[in-house]
Amino acid sequence: MILALEYHRSPGRFVAARGLTSTRMGSRLSGMVAGNVAPLRLVNRQAPELPGDGWTRVTPILSGICGSDLSLLTGHSSPYLSPMTSMPFVPGHEVVGRTMDDLPGVPKGSRVVIDPVLSCAVRGMEPCRWCASGQQSRCDHVTAGRISAGIQTGTCADTGGGWSRQMVAHASQLHVVPDELPDERAVLAEPLACAVHSVRRVPIEPNSTAVIVGAGTVGLLTLIALRELTQVGAVYVIAKHGHQKEKAKALGATAVIEPRKAVRALRRVTTARMHTPEMGADFLLGGVDTVFECTGGASGLDTSLRLARAGGTVVMSGMPSGGVDLTPLWFRELELVGAYCSGADGADFADALRLAGSAPLDGYVGTTYPLARWREALNHAADSGRLGSVKVAFDLAR
Template identity: 45%
Template sequence: MTRGLELYASVSRQAASRLVGAGPSGWSGLAGVAAPLRYVEHGDPVVPGPGWVTVRPRLAGISGSDLALVTGRVSAYLTAMVGLPFVPGQEVVAEVQESVTLDDGRVLAAGDRVVVDPAPGSGPGTGDGRVGDGGWARGVGGGGWSRVMLAHRGQLCPVPATLPDARAVLVDPLAAAVHAVDRARVGAGQRVLVVGAGAAGLCTVLALRAHTEAGQVAVVAKYPRQAELARRFGADVVFDPDGAVAGVRRATHAMRVSPRAGGAFLLGGVDVAFDAAGRASSLSTALRTTRAGGRVVLSGVPTGRVDLTPLWARGLELVGAARRGAAPSVLARAFALAAGAPLDGVVAATYPLTRWREALEHALCAGRLGAVRIAFDPTVAL
């Protein structure tokens, strides 16, 4: 029997999830009650065709996009890409269960570790994200919040023996950050603002320092631990959300303008801004602090509504950065960052699947609790 966590269709729970998340205390203490998620047992998934294999997850991160799905904050646009019931979990390091020959000729033996790439560039059924018919094989073979999952050989990325699981499970957010930085086209010496210092924002800072000649890199961080890590990863200056506009004004010598209603904005500002938090407030901050003609990159999953008038009025370029069609070198660069960056402790805690309520609470409150990434360890029975 295969055991795992299943996101299911429930209008009442989805409504409760959105209502609870919007409350003054957020999700604290209520994720397990409201989330349309359940621990289930199924028969082992059936391999749908040639090139597909079964893998056993060793670690599966609880990403921002996973949380957006579970809490009902994700756009209806994206729900069409996910059939329900569905097993979440896109950040996965796993063991293959049988020998498999990859497209490049490398041979994996049973028990070899792999990162399961949720956005591969090739392989039948793996590149378009279409919804399948089987509950455990929806989308790209289901997710990693399970004891067993399906993956196409085009999704399998061998993990070097020297790379621990706690670093390998971060390859996906690192690859997303590398791709977002590629899309940003940051020029030498340009000023950059990263709004948000969770996993997406911190990985973006690492990618900026590794793969661009950016000038000053500023980060908007809500919590002290996030600010500490942002500086360790290469940020020159860190602002709290309330002081972001004033901080960018000082750093860039811009002029602050305060309209009769709504938030202040700058005449001038940074050359490139990343919304790495995926909230209306974070995108609004990015739009209001980027100079005319500058570039704003959506590196987090967008949620909420925002006034796009600054985009129109200031001729900003808004760039999406979902990792479909990314350059072939992105994963290699992500693996290099996973091996060499100061990532110890980024995966702050792991939970068995049976303790999913505690895990979700921890992940939803991670920033306030001084954590970056929480993960499931599906190999632990209880």
């Protein structure tokens, strides 16, 4: 038996959580809701079994709490994803851990990070068109094969997840961590790989302009990827909290802007024209070449669409929630691009591990919690911006 945080389907709790966090006090209530209303429980459960050859048991060391996890627990994840999960599952897809079984090239006891996508190779199936081309995040077979439905580790009943003492992973998911890379940096490899993937989803022309909406984990890591992997010119970051502004400046942001001042500030630096509609927020005619929406919120996407120039691109890096007025998409002929997980047949993870070692990430994982203090951990993660944290994680050794 292993200790694990287990998510189980409960429509009543899902609706209750969504209703509470949709109020004016929703942002302050989200941590409390995640810990007390969400269908999550600390249990002793059977350790997951190895589904077949090429699999290993993994003992998590650190496992991050992601914004998509919080969206699920507070009732804001889309029902669209429900057929692609299997219950009950153990959340946690940002994992650094140690293998418990020998695999070719990955001996027992290796420290690894996990690509969470449960692709054709993981499921023992002939590769679909996307897996065959190295774009596993687009896999068409996430509900088929030798394991239960699940778009990734942390949503599948058979694999377990990082919020537990033990899980299983397929060899194709494993990336060995360099000895010199501390656990606190290695646990950022998965969100870094997602940031690398989002930057590679669109062409970034040399000296072009970009905006990053949101300076939480996703936004800051996207800034690192932009600066390290492209020849982008000016990068403006919209940040809400003081510590986020300081970190964005340290990572090379051209300027950091408060959300309420974003449109006016970008009007000045891009020489665009600002307009104020009868209802709704201000927008620009003109604007920036590429906008990365990194909050997952409806207001973040709404802002992004209002800042992009005609023919520009908006990349959705945060998991979306809520409805948005898409008129700018139509009128300005924008490109709206999704960026889910990582791809490039492992190249994104390789670059993420390299960046995790070289980028100024000390202190990004500033607070960790044992599983027994899970309510406190979720409350902290939900309010991390105000509390001055970037990434909150579970320490499975405690």
